[in-house]
Amino acid sequence: MTDASSRYARASLRLDGEGPLYAQIRRAIAAPIVAGAWRPGEAIPFERDLCARFKTSRMTVNRALTMLANDGLIVRTRRKGSFVAPQPSHHASFEIADIRDEVETEGGRYSYELLTRRLESGVSVGLGDRTLYLVCRHLRDGAPTLLEERWIDLAGAPAAVDQNFADERPNAWLLHNVPWTRAEHQMSAVNAAAAVARLLDLESGAACLVLERRTWRDRTPVTYVKLTYAGPAHKLVGTFEPA
Amino acid sequence: MTDASSRYARASLRLDGEGPLYAQIRRAIAAPIVAGAWRPGEAIPFERDLCARFKTSRMTVNRALTMLANDGLIVRTRRKGSFVAPQPSHHASFEIADIRDEVETEGGRYSYELLTRRLESGVSVGLGDRTLYLVCRHLRDGAPTLLEERWIDLAGAPAAVDQNFADERPNAWLLHNVPWTRAEHQMSAVNAAAAVARLLDLESGAACLVLERRTWRDRTPVTYVKLTYAGPAHKLVGTFEPA
DNA sequence: CAGTGGTCTAGACCACTGC
DNA sequence: CAGTGGTCTAGACCACTGT
Numbered sequence: 001m002t003d004a005s006s007r008y009a010r011a012s013l014r015l016d017g018e019g020p021l022y023a024q025i026r027r028a029i030a031a032p033i034v035a036g037a038w039r040p041g042e043a044i045p046f047e048r049d050l051c052a053r054f055k056t057s058r059m060t061v062n063r064a065l066t067m068l069a070n071d072g073l074i075v076r077t078r079r080k081g082s083f084v085a086p087q088p089s090h091h092a093s094f095e096i097a098d099i100r101d102e103v104e105t106e107g108g109r110y111s112y113e114l115l116t117r118r119l120e121s122g123v124s125v126g127l128g129d130r131t132l133y134l135v136c137r138h139l140r141d142g143a144p145t146l147l148e149e150r151w152i153d154l155a156g157a158p159a160a161v162d163q164n165f166a167d168e169r170p171n172a173w174l175l176h177n178v179p180w181t182r183a184e185h186q187m188s189a190v191n192a193a194a195a196v197a198r199l200l201d202l203e204s205g206a207a208c209l210v211l212e213r214r215t216w217r218d219r220t221p222v223t224y225v226k227l228t229y230a231g232p233a234h235k236l237v238g239t240f241e242p243a
Numbered sequence: 244m245t246d247a248s249s250r251y252a253r254a255s256l257r258l259d260g261e262g263p264l265y266a267q268i269r270r271a272i273a274a275p276i277v278a279g280a281w282r283p284g285e286a287i288p289f290e291r292d293l294c295a296r297f298k299t300s301r302m303t304v305n306r307a308l309t310m311l312a313n314d315g316l317i318v319r320t321r322r323k324g325s326f327v328a329p330q331p332s333h334h335a336s337f338e339i340a341d342i343r344d345e346v347e348t349e350g351g352r353y354s355y356e357l358l359t360r361r362l363e364s365g366v367s368v369g370l371g372d373r374t375l376y377l378v379c380r381h382l383r384d385g386a387p388t389l390l391e392e393r394w395i396d397l398a399g400a401p402a403a404v405d406q407n408f409a410d411e412r413p414n415a416w417l418l419h420n421v422p423w424t425r426a427e428h429q430m431s432a433v434n435a436a437a438a439v440a441r442l443l444d445l446e447s448g449a450a451c452l453v454l455e456r457r458t459w460r461d462r463t464p465v466t467y468v469k470l471t472y473a474g475p476a477h478k479l480v481g482t483f484e485p486a
Numbered sequence: 487c488a489g490t491g492g493t494c495t496a497g498a499c500c501a502c503t504g505c
Numbered sequence: 506c507a508g509t510g511g512t513c514t515a516g517a518c519c520a521c522t523g524t
Contacts, residue, residue, distance in 0.1 A: 321521045
């Protein structure tokens with residue numbers, strides 16, 4: 001499958017003449033992959049051969065192939081070459097907008113309430129020993145739309161202890177005051193517990209979309225937040241186009 | 244805020260000497276942004292100035308800045324320059340693995356059942372007039388773990404009508420036989436309806452994570468699929484690191 | 487019209503890897 | 506040790522946009 005014949009025995013690649021050359025090359029190679037014409041594991045022509053075929057420089061070809069590798073459509077190995085990725089899995093990039101921006105962008109009136117603010121000790125959610133625990137409610141036109149439970153690690157964000165968070169929202173304060181270098185997101189569905197349902201004006205047991213986020217600065221935990229969206233209506237949308 | 248003084252009146256950028264130069268430059272600029280030292284809207288030095296500061300070529304600086312723009316950390320405009328993005332929103336990239344791979348990767352035994360196969364007419368889910376409707380169940384160690392409802396547009400994928408899908412899974416067949424160029428994903432939470440709950444061995448009303456996916460080839464719809472994961476336990480994980 | 491980012495060239499050297 | 510991709514250079518021209 002990786003012999004020389006399979007490398008070159010394939011339909012000629014065509015450029016469509018639209019947009020930058022690197023984008024055309026990217027599409028030209030992505031097309032037979034998503035079309036299934038090039039099977040997983042199949043070899044892609046060498047960069048230097050593609051340069052000759054498209055009458056261009058290696059930087060341009062390399063840019064196209066690097067993007068395809070980032071898209072997960074191909075895998076690249078020195079000395080061996082580039083190959084169609086073994087598992088053409090889907091992947092979706094979700095923008096997770098600030099709830100205030102989201103409400104106001106859609107023409108709603110945003111408001112915010114701090115429900116609980118309490119210092120806690122003892123490791124509970126993978127953070128350090130001393131944390132600030134907050135519960136907040138976000139409202140759209142006066143109706144609860146998002147419940148936020150947040151733990152802020154006071155080792156990672158010492159200045160948080162001086163904030164009362166009654167007016168400034170934790171997310172906004174953290175974004176502007178605490179550096180972070182890595183975030184991990186997890187999505188799940190839960191039946192709203194009685195207490196949560198009451199705070200969100202839902203029936204107990206209603207399905208809610210839950211987004212959890214952990215944030216680090218280098219290896220220091222900064223915050224863990226659990227966002228419970230009101231009701232099943234809330235949706236997150238992501239798209240992917242290899243072209 | 245965009246005057247010349249703010250462009251240059253900031254802490255000196257430092258390279259850490261680790262890895263490729265473009266990655267070092269990317270980190271050097273990402274750091275003060277995620278740290279909040281450079282506020283949204285603030286100007287980033289011009290490419291040619293960064294070349295001088297880091298004693299490198301414009302291609303290398305441009306590569307770093309282009310990556311930062313793709314990350315959503317900066318926005319770039321010709322003639323004006325580059326600026327810290329107005330809304331430092333989080334975004335997460337979720338890999339949506341094939342369920343079979345997922346089960347087997349975790350050491351489970353995978354099996355598959357086709358429950359319904361039926362030709363349908365009339366637009367129902369944003370597809371064309373003639374569709375093939377499938378309901379499948381995916382099991383982990385014999386226990387239902389995912390319910391798949393799928394509509395395949397027979398204009399977009401005519402060959403589907405000759406497949407019975409009793410043995411070959413729709414996802415696998417489509418990936419290998421039908422080209423696609425764009426996919427759109429949507430996640431939500433629902434209370435399992437009685438019929439769904441029965442098929443997934445859940446109590447009626449149990450919260451389920453639902454992933455919907457629409458796929459196009461150019462502007463032609465190919466398929467719409469609604470994946471209902473069994474129970475709240477299922478989670479999707481995504482990470483983001485600007486470094 | 488001046489200056490920015492967007493793109494491209496025609497080379498180069500290096501790291502890694504299979505032979 | 507030969508050949509691949511990974512990275513980088515020192516230029517260039519173009520498109521677009523604010524003045």
